[in-house]
Amino acid sequence: xxxxxxxxxxxxxxxxxxxxxxxxxxxxxxxxxxxxxxxxxxxxxxxxxxxxxxxxxxxxxxxxxxxxxxxxxxxxxxxxxxxxxxxxxxxxxxxxxxxxxxxxxxxxxxxxxxxx
Amino acid sequence: xxxxxxxxxxxxxxxxxxxxxxxxxxxxxxxxxxxxxxxxxxxxxxxxxxxxxxxxxxxxxxxxxxxxxxxxxxxxxxxxxxxxxxxxxxxxxxxxxxxxxxxxxxxxxxx
Numbered sequence: 623x624x625x626x627x628x629x630x631x632x633x634x635x636x637x638x639x640x641x642x643x644x645x646x647x648x649x650x651x652x653x654x655x656x657x658x659x660x661x662x663x664x665x666x667x668x669x670x671x672x673x674x675x676x677x678x679x680x681x682x683x684x685x686x687x688x689x690x691x692x693x694x695x696x697x698x699x700x701x702x703x704x705x706x707x708x709x710x711x712x713x714x715x716x717x718x719x720x721x722x723x724x725x726x727x728x729x730x731x732x733x734x735x736x737x738x
Numbered sequence: 739x740x741x742x743x744x745x746x747x748x749x750x751x752x753x754x755x756x757x758x759x760x761x762x763x764x765x766x767x768x769x770x771x772x773x774x775x776x777x778x779x780x781x782x783x784x785x786x787x788x789x790x791x792x793x794x795x796x797x798x799x800x801x802x803x804x805x806x807x808x809x810x811x812x813x814x815x816x817x818x819x820x821x822x823x824x825x826x827x828x829x830x831x832x833x834x835x836x837x838x839x840x841x842x843x844x845x846x847x848x849x
Contacts (some may be wrong), residue, residue: 657837667840720798724769724788726838730780738759
């Protein structure tokens, strides 16, 4: 069975600085999707970024980028120029690409604090 | 589009009471999911559905039942609520190749 591990329960970053959130996963599959979701105090889950495993190029969305290391099964999220609005819980998630496997598996989350 | 909506947003139950949480999506998504979120445990899958009329068990299905009679709706039932079911419940939906979209969540407290 697949697992997703976020080993940092909490992280802090100074406003305008850069922070990296870690995520590792375990799978025997070769084709899958990886995601980062943000959950602000409003509780709404918001998609931050998505990576297809077959793509070697790391995904980027404005100030958010990932470092996808397939062999190491690592999928870290880098937030550049951190803003107060980035403060939230961040969840890493995995989903198989295999037909018939539709479940998303989430890590336990990392709470990010942004210091003014 | 409203996306994914959940009813109610908050609920307090007494032990042994029953209730149904309603999830609706207007994006014509095939797949729908119910997750529970507890501190330090992330999101855990309760049940999911891959199409109208289908349901399947997730990671933590005990004490819950679901139904998907219409493609746009996915109901989560608690037959006899227990304090261990105090949690925040999220409904979500997706197409096969797209990212999952979440509802706003329901905070349930069982006394």
